[in-house]
Amino acid sequence: MTLVAGNVHIGVTGGLFKAPLGTALPTDATTALAAAFIDLGYTSEDGVSEQWDDSVDDIVAWQNATTVRSATTESTLSIGATPIEMKREVLEMFHRGSVVTEPSAGVFQLDVKPVVADPSIWALNVIDGTSQYRLVIGRGEVVQRGEVMYRNGEPIGFPILIRAYPDANGNLMQKFSNDVAWDPV
DSSP states (O other), X not given: OOOOGGXXXXXXXXXXXXXXXXXXXXXXSSSOOXXXXXXXXXXXXXXXXXXXXXXXXXXXXXXXXXXXXEEEEEEEEEXXXXXXXXXXXXXXXXXXXXXXXEEETTEEEEOOOOOOOOXXXXXEEEEETTEXXXXXXEEEEEEEEOOOOXXXXXXXXXXXXXXXXXXXXXOSOEEEEOOGGGOXX
């Protein structure tokens, strides 16, 4: 058994980004994202979670009541995060279909409309020293919004769950890294 402590990584920092469909997808972990990607800014101290929800049906044999096979009937990928910067890009992402306006100089307004579909491209950069990781969802959208809490001593956050859908190549997500531990050779 070979144990390599250097292969243990921490999500020290990074960023969550959103871009319109049709934006050029990243092809590695380190190249700058296309200008169309919007940086959603600071995320709560809970970080960002990659969540898999698999439904499996067990096939039980009549003869001995033993599971003889399992069939995955559903597999869902989601990314959860709580952006904590109260800026236009975050507000418009959280309130899909609503737009911040400036009806008069220095007065900003958000008329919250009923939510609309907003499939987008999502990128998550994760950095640990010189090791960089990039997760790219080529087609996904916010499918769940959590409670926005206004509380003394805590940042106002906008909890979201992004659901990944297959992109044009059938990928739910692509993962990139510059970490040599990923070297397949």
